[in-house]
Amino acid sequence: MSHTAEIRYAGPSPLGESGYRTGLDWNTHGRARARAAEIITEHRAGRTEVVRGAHLLFDWAAHAVRSPDLLRVVQETIGGSVAVENTFLMIKWPGRDFPVPWHQDGTNPRMQLDPELSVAAWLAVTDATTINGCLQVVPGSHAAGYLDYGREESDAQRGKALGVQGMPNGPHERGVWLPLDAGQACLMDVRLIHRSDSNMTVGARVGLNVRYVAPGAIRPSGPHSPSLYPLTGSDW
Numbered sequence: 001m002s003h004t005a006e007i008r009y010a011g012p013s014p015l016g017e018s019g020y021r022t023g024l025d026w027n028t029h030g031r032a033r034a035r036a037a038e039i040i041t042e043h044r045a046g047r048t049e050v051v052r053g054a055h056l057l058f059d060w061a062a063h064a065v066r067s068p069d070l071l072r073v074v075q076e077t078i079g080g081s082v083a084v085e086n087t088f089l090m091i092k093w094p095g096r097d098f099p100v101p102w103h104q105d106g107t108n109p110r111m112q113l114d115p116e117l118s119v120a121a122w123l124a125v126t127d128a129t130t131i132n133g134c135l136q137v138v139p140g141s142h143a144a145g146y147l148d149y150g151r152e153e154s155d156a157q158r159g160k161a162l163g164v165q166g167m168p169n170g171p172h173e174r175g176v177w178l179p180l181d182a183g184q185a186c187l188m189d190v191r192l193i194h195r196s197d198s199n200m201t202v203g204a205r206v207g208l209n210v211r212y213v214a215p216g217a218i219r220p221s222g223p224h225s226p227s228l229y230p231l232t233g234s235d236w
């Protein structure tokens, strides 16, 4: 089933021409790796791949979303009042087919995010490399605004991801890999097109995806609005 973007929101990004920013830390390398070891131990038996709302379930994730370096830059980008709209913990296990198709974080059948008032973050809990499934982004792709998308064809238990229509099923000639060490993070415009590959190594890759919003960022498609998790400010 395909979806047409309700509002395109084409235009410049609060994160500049590339539409993304690296060089941020959400934790020390050692602490992030120690956390990853615990997560891997906890989820190994069930081979859990996606945990939605991780900030509501795990203390470490609730702390991670408010880590000072990250939150400072989020506030510089979208303003002083910040809430978490959602988080996804993603574990790519060795030997599992788990590519994430090209997509934009700020649009789905339930809502659209205003790109001036929202920003996505990806936090490396393990190291993320080109071989174990780090992100690949298309710089500047935010400028065209939201694109039409459809659900991927997959029978994986984790559910079907949303993919931008007309994108190749794999790397893109204009794509840039964003390898990160455990403890590092990147910020992305919510319209930036990005993807990741399956993990081809023998160890698990763990990442936390966070969507931050400012008041007024969410345009719901139906009667239900997501419940927000305020971090700063009093306008909620």
Ligand SMILES: O=C(O)CCC(=O)C(=O)O
Residues within 6 Å of the ligand: 088, 090, 100, 105, 133, 134, 135, 194, 195, 196, 207, 209
């Ligand atoms: O963790 C990944 O590999 C991809 C995550 C992602 O792009 C997302 O959840 O929006």
